[in-house]
Amino acid sequence: MMSLPLLLFACGLGAAWTSRREVAMGFCVAGVLVLLALFRFHATDVLNLGL
Amino acid sequence: MTADLSRLLNALGLVAVDTVLVLAFADQVWFRDLPCPICILQRAGFVAAGFGLALNLMFCPRPSHYGLAILGALIGGAISADQVLHYVVPGSGSYGNTIFGLHLYTWAFIAFAAVVVGCGVMLLFDRQFESGLPPSPMTLLPLSAVALLTLLAVSNVASTLAICGVGLCPEAPSGYLIFHENLGLARLESP
Numbered sequence: 392m393m394s395l396p397l398l399l400f401a402c403g404l405g406a407a408w409t410s411r412r413e414v415a416m417g418f419c420v421a422g423v424l425v426l427l428a429l430f431r432f433h434a435t436d437v438l439n440l441g442l
Numbered sequence: 443m444t445a446d447l448s449r450l451l452n453a454l455g456l457v458a459v460d461t462v463l464v465l466a467f468a469d470q471v472w473f474r475d476l477p478c479p480i481c482i483l484q485r486a487g488f489v490a491a492g493f494g495l496a497l498n499l500m501f502c503p504r505p506s507h508y509g510l511a512i513l514g515a516l517i518g519g520a521i522s523a524d525q526v527l528h529y530v531v532p533g534s535g536s537y538g539n540t541i542f543g544l545h546l547y548t549w550a551f552i553a554f555a556a557v558v559v560g561c562g563v564m565l566l567f568d569r570q571f572e573s574g575l576p577p578s579p580m581t582l583l584p585l586s587a588v589a590l591l592t593l594l595a596v597s598n599v600a601s602t603l604a605i606c607g608v609g610l611c612p613e614a615p616s617g618y619l620i621f622h623e624n625l626g627l628a629r630l631e632s633p
Contacts (some may be wrong), residue, residue, distance in 0.1 A: 393479060393611050394602035396486040400493055401595040407500050408592070419493050419510050423517060426486050430521050432610070433479050438527050 396426040443567035445503060449584060452498040455560055456587040459492035462553055463594045466546065470601070475538050479611040480525050482602055484550045487518020489598065491557045492591045499584040502577050503570045508561045515561070519554035522547045537614075 403418030466485055469475045477485065494511025498504070525547040529536045538546055564570075580588070604618045605611060612619070 392609055393482055393606045394599045396483075397489060397595055397599045397602060400486065400489045401592065401599055403493060404496065404588075404592045404595055407497060407588075410500075412497065412501050415493075415497065416506070416510065419490065419514075422486070422493075423490055423510075423513055426483060426490065426517055430480075430483055430517065430524075433483070434521075434524050436528065438524075 396422045443570050445570050448503045448570035452495045453584040453587050456492055456495040460590045463488055476615045483521050484518050487514055489595050490514025496588045508565050512561045515554045515557035522551040
């Protein structure tokens with residue numbers, strides 16, 4: 392699960408190496424979205440701050 | 443700024459991103475400082491930021507490529523800022539080793555901010571987008587930088603699978619989970 396964004400980025404780089412720019416960008420955007428979702432999943436602790 | 447100068451600066455930026463990822467790996471392998479889940483997400487943020495720069499090198503420089511790099515750096519910066527804020531109160535502890543007095547997540551925040559500023563400055567120069575020619579073959583520096591980023595992305599997939607298995611990571615990993623839990627081959631403990 393945690394390796395999914397990295398896997399998507401690696402696939403995107405693979406697509407870029409084969410000159411498929413749109414596919415590469417699609418993988419990258421998907422990786423960014425998964426990264427955001429995983430951050431949301433992990434950032435559950437309340438910060439010890441009084442702003 | 444010409445497209446050639448833009449590609450050189452992108453290559454140098456990508457070398458800097460590669461260096462950060464190599465140092466993180468070195469800290470993990472040599473000093474047995476296993477990355478926490480948030481640290482792994484920060485590494486993914488660096489790969490995302492480097493991805494945009496790599497697209498500039500493999501194809502022509504485009505604003506959309508800089509956009510991807512900025513998005514990756516912003517998300518990575520938010521993740522590292524969250525970790526900094528966790529430990530910013532005196533006495534609330536820390537995670538991992540320090541380099542020149544700052545923890546890796548603090549350095550990561552500074553590096554992500556530098557990527558955003560660098561891409562913002564690069565976007566000011568319109569002439570790099572106006573060449574209209576097909577991209578020329580990459581020279582040694584851009585080729586090495588993109589190849590290293592690809593290698594680091596694949597290595598981080600393998601490393602994350604080794605530490606976390608196929609599920610979510612433990613909050614403070616104490617060893618390579620996949621060897622202990624999934625394969626039963628060996629256990630590599632951090633001190």
